[in-house]
Amino acid sequence: MEIHRKPPASVGPTARTSESSSAQAPKAKALTVRDGFDTRGARPSNFVDRPKGRPTPPGASVPASAFTYGSSNVPVKPGANKVDPSKEKPKLTGEPVIAVIDGGVDFKHTDLDDAMWTNPGEVAGDGLDNDGNGVKDDVHGFNVGDGGGDPFKGEGTDHGTHVAGIIAAEDNGQGNTGIAAGKAKVLSVGGLYDGADLLTNFERSVDYLVKMKTEHGVNIRAANASFGDSYRDAASQKRWTAAVQKLADADILLVAATANGNGSNMNNVPDMPANIDLPNVITVASMDKKNDKLASYSSHGDKVVDLAAVGEDVLSTVPGNQWEEMSGTSMATPTVAATAARMFAENPDLTAVQVRDLLLKTVELDTDLKGKVITGGKLDINAAIAAAKATVEPKPETTVATR
Ligand SMILES: [Ca+2]
Ligand SMILES: [Ca+2]
Ligand SMILES: [Ca+2]
Ligand SMILES: [Ca+2]
Numbered sequence: 001m002e003i004h005r006k007p008p009a010s011v012g013p014t015a016r017t018s019e020s021s022s023a024q025a026p027k028a029k030a031l032t033v034r035d036g037f038d039t040r041g042a043r044p045s046n047f048v049d050r051p052k053g054r055p056t057p058p059g060a061s062v063p064a065s066a067f068t069y070g071s072s073n074v075p076v077k078p079g080a081n082k083v084d085p086s087k088e089k090p091k092l093t094g095e096p097v098i099a100v101i102d103g104g105v106d107f108k109h110t111d112l113d114d115a116m117w118t119n120p121g122e123v124a125g126d127g128l129d130n131d132g133n134g135v136k137d138d139v140h141g142f143n144v145g146d147g148g149g150d151p152f153k154g155e156g157t158d159h160g161t162h163v164a165g166i167i168a169a170e171d172n173g174q175g176n177t178g179i180a181a182g183k184a185k186v187l188s189v190g191g192l193y194d195g196a197d198l199l200t201n202f203e204r205s206v207d208y209l210v211k212m213k214t215e216h217g218v219n220i221r222a223a224n225a226s227f228g229d230s231y232r233d234a235a236s237q238k239r240w241t242a243a244v245q246k247l248a249d250a251d252i253l254l255v256a257a258t259a260n261g262n263g264s265n266m267n268n269v270p271d272m273p274a275n276i277d278l279p280n281v282i283t284v285a286s287m288d289k290k291n292d293k294l295a296s297y298s299s300h301g302d303k304v305v306d307l308a309a310v311g312e313d314v315l316s317t318v319p320g321n322q323w324e325e326m327s328g329t330s331m332a333t334p335t336v337a338a339t340a341a342r343m344f345a346e347n348p349d350l351t352a353v354q355v356r357d358l359l360l361k362t363v364e365l366d367t368d369l370k371g372k373v374i375t376g377g378k379l380d381i382n383a384a385i386a387a388a389k390a391t392v393e394p395k396p397e398t399t400v401a402t403r
Contacts, residue, residue, distance in 0.1 A: 090217030096184045096344035098167055098337055099141075099223040099252075101205045103156020104190020105164040106319040107140040111175045112161070115168035116140045117185035121216065122149070133211060142208045144201045145191025154194035158318045162326050163226050164188065165317030166334040167341065175323040176315045179338035179381065183345045187212075187220065198229060199236055202273070206243045210250045221344045221352065222253040224337040226330035231272045240272040248280040253352035255337040256283050257329035259299040266301035275304045280352045282340075282359060285369075286311030286332040287378055293368045298329055300372040306356075307363050308372075309335040309379035339381050343388035350388060358387045 121131030138149035168178040256274040286298035289312040311332030363377025
């Protein structure tokens with residue numbers, strides 16, 4: 001079965017809706033972006049800070065104890081976070097960093113420039129690899145396509161910038177506000193659709209992230225994967241799994257988009273990396289803009305897709321200080337990644353597997369998702385954050401002796 005793909009917005013000549021689609025694919029190359037098509041065909045001239053279609057704030061949250069599905073649905077497998085105790089690991093401090101593996105992020109965007117991770121060991125623009133990680137001038141991330149330090153280059157930058165904004169666009173009265181605005185930083189791994197093939201680029205992205213976390217102490221907690229493709233050969237599947245296992249070993253959550261296959265069931269599709277069965281992987285389908293039903297363009301699979309989140313008509317950043325609405329599982333996925341960031345911010349001691357577990361346990365059940373996703377539910381941002389907060393050990397009260 002051929003999985004239905006749509007090209008990144010930046011290479012598309014005009015508007016693409018979920019009905020128009022692959023017929024307009026501008027290039028013959030494999031299309032791997034998990035959507036990101038402009039639903040209007042033009043950039044909006046007036047921006048609203050809170051796009052409709054964004055999951056709504058307070059009130060709707062339900063205590064974790066109210067969830068009825070069995071914990072057997074969310075197995076936590078052993079061996080997820082293998083830690084070599086003999087190795088001295090650098091202490092991770094600061095805000096959680098979310099890696100956006102994608103077409104690159106416009107790190108100069110006025111709604112993102114203060115939301116970007118900045119490499120403290122790197123001097124910008126001197127042509128040197130100051131921090132000795134093998135990449136020159138990697139100040140805000142890495143370009144896996146050309147091996148350089150400028151992530152904002154190549155195909156799919158509209159898509160990558162949009163994904164980044166959903167996570168962390170600034171709460172500044174302009175454009176949109178990311179779910180983890182002010183609480184997380186975005187590290188852009190750009191160039192995913194340039195240079196080598198998707199799998200090789202993914203492996204190199206993982207190596208960069210793992211090195212930055214384990215050797216340079218960058219507080220990378222999750223990677224967003226709004227891309228994917230079907231890989232039928234066992235050798236490729238093994239490589240995908242090995243790369244995701246490296247993320248697991250470094251305690252990095254992988255938030256992955258299922259396909260935009262217009263209702264296709266992904267249970268028996270070797271969709272990488274979304275269908276990799278490792279406990280640090282959380283796989284996301286898209287709800288419609290009302291957060292009422294699975295979006296018509298979204299795929300699903302009650303053995304492989306964990307939950308759904310709003311991904312339709314989501315307003316977010318695109319290059320050149322612009323904002324645009326896009327739809328796809330690509331947009332639903334960073335919604336979950338950003339929520340994970342908020343959870344890591346609440347309790348930095350949580351592991352990737354624990355955050356995944358809490359995200360799944362706090363979903364809001366939805367009859368439309370029964371039999372479609374493992375949890376039968378959709379992301380509940382507030383419940384997830386509250387659950388993370390509840391894991392924080394209360395600090396022992398300091399008794400002030402008055403005499
Ligand atoms: Ca700014
Ligand atoms: Ca460097
Ligand atoms: Ca430098
Ligand atoms: Ca903003």
